[in-house]
Amino acid sequence: PKTIGIIGAGRFGTGAAQELVRNGHHVLLIDQDAECLEPMAHQCHTAIGNAEDSEFLAEAGIKDVDAVIVAIGDNETASNHATINCKDFGLYVVAKATHATHGKILDRLGADYVVYPEHDSGVRLARLLTRSSILEMIELYEEVFMMEVNAGGELVGKSLEGLNLPHRFGVQVLLILRGNKTIFPVSAKDIVQDGDRVVLLGSSESLHRVAKVAE
Amino acid sequence: PKTIGIIGAGRFGTGAAQELVRNGHHVLLIDQDAECLEPMAHQCHTAIGNAEDSEFLAEAGIKDVDAVIVAIGDNETASNHATINCKDFGLYVVAKATHATHGKILDRLGADYVVYPEHDSGVRLARLLTRSSILEMIELYEEVFMMEVNAGGELVGKSLEGLNLPHRFGVQVLLILRGNKTIFPVSAKDIVQDGDRVVLLGSSESLHRVAKVAE
Ligand SMILES: Nc1ncnc2c1ncn2[C@@H]1O[C@H](COP(=O)(O)OP(=O)(O)OP(=O)(O)O)[C@@H](O)[C@H]1O
Numbered sequence: 001p002k003t004i005g006i007i008g009a010g011r012f013g014t015g016a017a018q019e020l021v022r023n024g025h026h027v028l029l030i031d032q033d034a035e036c037l038e039p040m041a042h043q044c045h046t047a048i049g050n051a052e053d054s055e056f057l058a059e060a061g062i063k064d065v066d067a068v069i070v071a072i073g074d075n076e077t078a079s080n081h082a083t084i085n086c087k088d089f090g091l092y093v094v095a096k097a098t099h100a101t102h103g104k105i106l107d108r109l110g111a112d113y114v115v116y117p118e119h120d121s122g123v124r125l126a127r128l129l130t131r132s133s134i135l136e137m138i139e140l141y142e143e144v145f146m147m148e149v150n151a152g153g154e155l156v157g158k159s160l161e162g163l164n165l166p167h168r169f170g171v172q173v174l175l176i177l178r179g180n181k182t183i184f185p186v187s188a189k190d191i192v193q194d195g196d197r198v199v200l201l202g203s204s205e206s207l208h209r210v211a212k213v214a215e
Numbered sequence: 216p217k218t219i220g221i222i223g224a225g226r227f228g229t230g231a232a233q234e235l236v237r238n239g240h241h242v243l244l245i246d247q248d249a250e251c252l253e254p255m256a257h258q259c260h261t262a263i264g265n266a267e268d269s270e271f272l273a274e275a276g277i278k279d280v281d282a283v284i285v286a287i288g289d290n291e292t293a294s295n296h297a298t299i300n301c302k303d304f305g306l307y308v309v310a311k312a313t314h315a316t317h318g319k320i321l322d323r324l325g326a327d328y329v330v331y332p333e334h335d336s337g338v339r340l341a342r343l344l345t346r347s348s349i350l351e352m353i354e355l356y357e358e359v360f361m362m363e364v365n366a367g368g369e370l371v372g373k374s375l376e377g378l379n380l381p382h383r384f385g386v387q388v389l390l391i392l393r394g395n396k397t398i399f400p401v402s403a404k405d406i407v408q409d410g411d412r413v414v415l416l417g418s419s420e421s422l423h424r425v426a427k428v429a430e
C-alpha cells in the first residue's frame with residue numbers, strides 16, 4: 001500500500017482520502033481548520049496547521065509520503081506555497097487548480113500533475129447525458145475506443161468468424177449484450193442476432209465504419 | 216443531437232457545455248452574470264437572468280430542452296429554486312449538490328440525478344495515484360472487467376499465441392502499452408517484453424489469476 005499526503009480537507013481532498021483508505025492505503029490529511037479534519041479523524045493520520053509553513057509540514061511527517069495532493073481551492077497563494085514547499089522536499093505533487101491560469105502557475109512551480117476537478121466533472125457529466133450507440137465511444141487508451149453497436153444490417157445472422165471484423169475493419173469484438181445476458185468470452189462460432197448490442201474495440205474511424213455497416 | 220439546458224456557467228457548467236458542443240449537441244447556457252457566459256457566447260445559446268424566476272426560464276426557452284443541468288454551487292437556495300422550476304416544467308434534471316445534505320434536499324425536490332463533482336473528482340484521483348495492476352480493475356459491463364497488468368514473471372519473452380491466455384484463463388488481450396506506444400490491434404505473434412503493461416478483459420477472478428502469474 002502507498003502513503004499519500006493530502007493538504008486541504010475540502011470535498012475534493014476528503015473524497016480522495018476516503019477512496020485511498022477504502023483501498024487499504026495510508027493517508028496523512030492536513031488542514032488549518034480542525035473541523036474539516038473531523039470526518040476522517042478515525043481513519044487516517046491528521047495534522048492541523050498552515051501548509052504555507054514548511055516547518056509545520058516537515059513536523060507533520062510530509063517527507064515520508066509517496067505523493068502529495070494539494071487540494072486547496074479558493075486560496076491560490078496557499079495552494080502555490082504548499083506546492084513549492086512539497087516540491088522543495090522532493091515530493092511528487094498533484095495540485096488542484098482553480099482555473100487555467102492558476103494551473104499554468106502550478107506547472108511552473110513544478111507540480112507533477114495539475115487537475116481541474118469542477119471542469120473535468122462537467123465534461124464527464126456531458127458524456128453521461130448524451131450516451132447513444134455512436135456517441136458512446138469511450139476512449140479507453142489514446143486512439144483506442146470502445147463502442148456499442150446495435151446489431152442490424154449485414155451483422156445479423158452471421159457468425160463472428162463469418163463477419164471477420166478484425167481483418168475487414170481492424171476491430172475486436174469484446175462481448176455481446178443480448179437482452180440482460182452478457183456473452184463473454186465470445187467465440188468464433190457465436191452468431192449475431194437481431195437486437196444484440198455488440199461491444200467493439202478499435203480506432204474511432206474503424207468503429208464508425210462498422211457502425212455504418214450495422215445500420 | 217440533443218439539446219441540453221445548463222443553469223450556472225461556473226467551471227462545472229462550462230465544462231459540460233464545452234463537451235456537449237464539441238460532440239455536436241445544442242446547449243442553452245443560463246447565468247445571472249453576463250461575464251460568466253462570455254467564454255461560450257459564440258458556441259451556444261445564452262440567456263442572462265435569475266433562474267429562481269420561472270417566467271425568465273420559460274422565456275429563455277428552457278421547456279424545449281431534452282434535459283437540464285443545474286450547475287449552481289454556493290447558493291443552495293438558487294439551486295433548489297432552479298431545480299423546482301425545471302421539475303414543474305416536466306424536465307429531466309441533473310443537479311449539482313454542495314454536500315450530502317443538499318443532495319438529499321435535491322432528491323426530495325425531484326431531481327432525477329444528483330452529482331457531487333468535487334467529491335467524485337477526489338475519488339477518481341485517488342484511483343489514478345494508486346494505479347497498480349490489481350486496483351485498476353475497471354468494470355466495463357456486469358462481471359466483465361478491464362485491467363492493466365505490469366508484465367513480469369511468466370509473461371515476459373513469450374508470444375501471445377504461446378501464452379494462450381484466452382484458453383488458460385478466459386481472458387482476452389486488448390492491447391499492450393510499451394513506453395508511450397500503444398500496440399493495437401495485437402496479433403498472435405506479438406511478444407510480451409519486460410516493462411510492458413498488458414491490458415486485459417475478463418472476469419475479476421480470472422484477471423486476479425493472471426495478475427498472480429505476472430508477478
Ligand atoms: N494554508 C492552508 N493550510 C492548510 N489548509 C488550508 C490552507 N488554506 C486552505 N486550507 C484548507 O483547504 C481546504 C479546501 O480549500 P477550499 O475550501 O478553499 O477549497 P474548495 O475548492 O472549496 O474545496 P472543495 O471544492 O474540495 O470542497 C479547506 O478545508 C481549507 O481549510
Ligand SMILES: Nc1ncnc2c1ncn2[C@@H]1O[C@H](COP(=O)(O)OP(=O)(O)OP(=O)(O)O)[C@@H](O)[C@H]1O
Nearest residue numbers: 118223224225226227246247251265266288289293
Ligand atoms: N439564481 C441564479 N440564476 C442564474 N445563475 C446563477 C444563480 N445563482 C448562481 N448562478 C451562477 O451559477 C454559477 C455557478 O455558481 P457558483 O460559482 O456558486 O458555483 P461553483 O460551485 O463555484 O461553480 P464551479 O465549481 O462550477 O466553478 C455562477 O456563474 C453564478 O453566477
